[in-house]
Amino acid sequence: MANSDRTTAASDWESRSGESRLRRVLEAGQFAVTAELEAPDSADPEDVFANAAKLGGVCDGINATDGSGANCHMSSVACCALMAQAGYEPVLQVSCRDRNRIAIQGDLLGAAALGVRNVLCLTGDDVSAGDQPEARRVFDFDALQLLRTAGIMRDQGVLLSGRKLTTPPAYFLGAAANPFVPPQDLRHLRLAKKIEAGAQFIQTQYCFDVPVFEAFMRRARDMGLHGKVHLLVGVGPLRSERAAEFMRSRVPGVHIPDAVVERLAKTPRKSKREEGIRICVEIIEQVKQIEGVHGVHIMAYRQEETVPEIVERAGLMREKPKE
Amino acid sequence: MTSFAESKRMPGSEWLKDRPRLLEAVYRGSEAGLRLLYPVLRRVLPAGWTERVFVWSEEVSKGYLFNCQMCGQCILHSTGMTCPMNCPKNLRNGPCGGVRQNGNCEVIPDMPCVWVQAWRRDAQMERYGGEIQLLQRPVNRSLQNSSAWLNLLEGVDAQGPPGWSAIELE
Numbered sequence: 468m469a470n471s472d473r474t475t476a477a478s479d480w481e482s483r484s485g486e487s488r489l490r491r492v493l494e495a496g497q498f499a500v501t502a503e504l505e506a507p508d509s510a511d512p513e514d515v516f517a518n519a520a521k522l523g524g525v526c527d528g529i530n531a532t533d534g535s536g537a538n539c540h541m542s543s544v545a546c547c548a549l550m551a552q553a554g555y556e557p558v559l560q561v562s563c564r565d566r567n568r569i570a571i572q573g574d575l576l577g578a579a580a581l582g583v584r585n586v587l588c589l590t591g592d593d594v595s596a597g598d599q600p601e602a603r604r605v606f607d608f609d610a611l612q613l614l615r616t617a618g619i620m621r622d623q624g625v626l627l628s629g630r631k632l633t634t635p636p637a638y639f640l641g642a643a644a645n646p647f648v649p650p651q652d653l654r655h656l657r658l659a660k661k662i663e664a665g666a667q668f669i670q671t672q673y674c675f676d677v678p679v680f681e682a683f684m685r686r687a688r689d690m691g692l693h694g695k696v697h698l699l700v701g702v703g704p705l706r707s708e709r710a711a712e713f714m715r716s717r718v719p720g721v722h723i724p725d726a727v728v729e730r731l732a733k734t735p736r737k738s739k740r741e742e743g744i745r746i747c748v749e750i751i752e753q754v755k756q757i758e759g760v761h762g763v764h765i766m767a768y769r770q771e772e773t774v775p776e777i778v779e780r781a782g783l784m785r786e787k788p789k790e
Numbered sequence: 791m792t793s794f795a796e797s798k799r800m801p802g803s804e805w806l807k808d809r810p811r812l813l814e815a816v817y818r819g820s821e822a823g824l825r826l827l828y829p830v831l832r833r834v835l836p837a838g839w840t841e842r843v844f845v846w847s848e849e850v851s852k853g854y855l856f857n858c859q860m861c862g863q864c865i866l867h868s869t870g871m872t873c874p875m876n877c878p879k880n881l882r883n884g885p886c887g888g889v890r891q892n893g894n895c896e897v898i899p900d901m902p903c904v905w906v907q908a909w910r911r912d913a914q915m916e917r918y919g920g921e922i923q924l925l926q927r928p929v930n931r932s933l934q935n936s937s938a939w940l941n942l943l944e945g946v947d948a949q950g951p952p953g954w955s956a957i958e959l960e
Contacts, residue, residue: 563879568928590879590886593897604879611883612928619953627928629952645887653909656923657884664883664925672887719888719896 487584487639488556489528493668493697498755499762500783501528501558501670501699502774504550506540515541515549521771523555525778528585530558530670530764534565536718537597544578551582558641559583562591567607568616572626575617579636587641587670588614592719611664614642618665642666644698646683647676647722655686658696668697670764673714675723675746677753684757693759700754703766704773705743708732744773744780751781803855810911813855813871814918828943844937862933862941868921870911877904882926885909927954 492499502522507514522529531546547557559578561571575586590610594602608616616627617640624635642661646654658669674680680700687693705711705723708731715723727746734742747765754760763783767774778784806813831840845860852858852873856866859875865882866873874882878897885905888896895901912922927950933941941947949955 590881590888592888593878595897596888606879606881607931608928609879609881609883610886611925615925615954616928619956623953623956625953625956627951627953629956643887648887648889648891649893649903650885650889650906650909656909660884660923660925663923720886722891 485584486637489558489585490639490667492527493761497527497785498783499527499697499699500525500778501530501762501764502526502771503530503532503764503766503768504546505769505771506532506535506543506546508540510541512549515546516553518771519550519553519555522774525775525784526556526765527762528556528558530560530587533560533562533589533591534597535560535592537564537592537594537599537602539597539599544574544581544583547578547583548581556585557583558585558587560587560589561613562589563606563608563610563613564591564594565605567605568627571608571613572616572620575620575636575638576632579638584637585639585641585668586617587643588617588666589643596717596719610642611661614640614661614664614666639667640665641668641670643672644669645672645720646680647672647674648720651679651683652686654683655690655692658687659690659692662692662696666696668699668761670699671701672720673701673703673723673766674750674754675727677750679722680754681757684759688759697761698759699762699764700751700760701764701766702747702750702754702777703768704740704747704770704777705731706770707739707743710743740770744777747777748780751777751783755781803857806855807872807907808911810871810915814867814915817867817871818917824939824943828940841937841940844940845935848937848939860935860938861929862936862938863930863947864938864942865926867915867918868924868926870908870913870915870922872904872908872911874904874908880929881905882929884922927951 489499489501504522505518507518519529529550531543533543534540543560547559550557561574588610594600594604617638619625619627620632621635621638624632626632644654644658708728711723711728711731714721730746731739731742751763765774765777831843835843848858849860856873857876858873861875878895879886885903886896889903889906890896890899893903893906895903909922912919930947933947
């Protein structure tokens with residue numbers, strides 16, 4: 468690489484090394500919208516740009532999944548680096564399934580160097596959920612240890628070994644919550660522990676059951692958690708009752724009430740897709756009213772093109788902060 | 791593939807595991823007993839035998855009761871007297887988001903989620919109840935197959951990784 472290129476890369480980094488834009492939006496008290504990028508099964512950066520372009524105009528952050536559902540796709544670090552390069556605001560998902568602590572800490576440094584400012588720390592779906600179930604599961608860290616380690620790197624400027632970092636990463640740290648699986652009455656305790664471990668924002672699993680979510684938020688508010696973290700509710704459009712059935716039986720941790728599946732089943736085939744979007748918009752409108760909800764995280768798996776419509780119909784359109 | 795020994799569930803151990811208050815009393819008693827016994831064993835037994843005795847008795851007792859995986863850094867009393875290393879993802883800080891609607895494990899569909907059980911049992915515990923909310927540091931994998939009791943008595947890994955302990959001490 469020529470020297471001038473290197474200088475450009477360095478000054479690029481300077482300009483990007485500022486604070487997380489997602490954090491700025493949330494701390495300004497605006498209702499944030501993030502969405503999930505479909506990580507391509509491809510070696511072509513254009514595929515990332517094309518998918519990100521569907522979301523970029525209406526989102527404050529775009530999550531790149533880390534082998535979601537234990538299926539291999541382009542790595543989250545690479546997707547995030549490409550998005551950062553193109554001016555988007557990426558959220559790096561890091562799962563504990565595939566890498567040990569040495570690899571993860573290295574990736575956290577590398578991603579920061581490539582302009583990534585947001586990290587979502589996850590346990591990760593088990594290898595048995597994916598199409599290579601014969602793989603070794605790693606789980607050297609759990610999600611909370613990962614979260615705390617990322618915080619140590621940022622705040623103490625050291626690796627877990629105690630070795631000093633010359634430039635620590637400046638991360639906005641997040642974690643997931645799933646209020647919809649057992650033990651539902653204790654899930655707020657895990658949220659409390661994640662906040663304790665350093666979570667600044669939370670993105671939840673798909674919410675299709677608003678009453679369960681409301682009960683979760685009530686318990687979280689009773690502990691005063693709503694003032695300590697920015698919580699984004701996971702939502703997404705269902706394409707049909709078959710898609711819903713598949714998701715709730717095959718994707719770990721997804722709970723869809725029968726009423727939602729039946730509503731889609733009763734809808735004529737032509738308008739199922741529209742009905743799925745309508746359900747999603749209705750859920751956004753409902754959760755938006757709940758105290759302590761600071762945004763939504765839209766996971767429109769294989770129908771990313773519906774995201775702008777959902778944002779628009781839920782009345783969440785606003786001028787996005789300029790690059 | 792399933793080396794997870796829930797298949798090896800021992801007769802009677804389930805009954806005992808659902809009595810976490812009894813177990814925490816046994817835990818406290820055995821900790822006190824071991825603290826007395828340790829210096830004696832050290833003096834009486836030939837070099838290396840203390841460890842052998844400890845490892846063997848842990849394998850037998852904790853193996854039977856908790857399906858102990860010999861991680862060498864026992865936190866049973868902080869996890870509702872339920873061994874977290876039985877979780878296929880080795881989670882030490884609570885359940886993942888993959889728990890099934892019937893409360894069973896994402897990975898082993900006919901096994902109850904270790905953490906659902908742990909949380910319920912922790913709530914019943916008198917002395918250590920609530921400790922389940924403590925943040926547990928990353929597992930020291932080099933202690934696998936060593937005696938957690940001995941490691942505790944000898945202060946092995948009392949500090950944890952240097953970067954992590956800097957926070958704990960604050």
